[in-house]
Amino acid sequence: MSKLQSCESCGDLLPRRAARCPHCGEEAPARGFLSDFSRRLLAMTGGSVIATTLMACYGAAYGPPPTRPRPTTTQCRPSPQDADGDCVKKPQDCDDNNPNIHPGAKDRPGDGVDSNCDGKDG
Numbered sequence: 001m002s003k004l005q006s007c008e009s010c011g012d013l014l015p016r017r018a019a020r021c022p023h024c025g026e027e028a029p030a031r032g033f034l035s036d037f038s039r040r041l042l043a044m045t046g047g048s049v050i051a052t053t054l055m056a057c058y059g060a061a062y063g064p065p066p067t068r069p070r071p072t073t074t075q076c077r078p079s080p081q082d083a084d085g086d087c088v089k090k091p092q093d094c095d096d097n098n099p100n101i102h103p104g105a106k107d108r109p110g111d112g113v114d115s116n117c118d119g120k121d122g
Helices: 036-058
Strands: none
Touching: none
């Protein structure tokens, strides 16, 4: 709770938000380092400033982070038996021209592609 200030000129108490003393008309001294307007402005924008700072530091949360391809430990070279070099030969590899399509690959539902060669999408 804030204390009432006294007027430097007449010594009477000043209302909290008064710009001038109601008794003598002298200008009221500044209150602390923030004026009432500054306090109200800070109260209104404080939440958005904090949110913006957190998003800048930690990133905005607009869903899961993008998936990154895992590094492969085994590197295969394209050959007549494995044209795309994904280390899976025909007939297990259902698309031997695309290294991202092979048994064990992640298959996103609804993308229209059977990425893990199980005969269905997703």
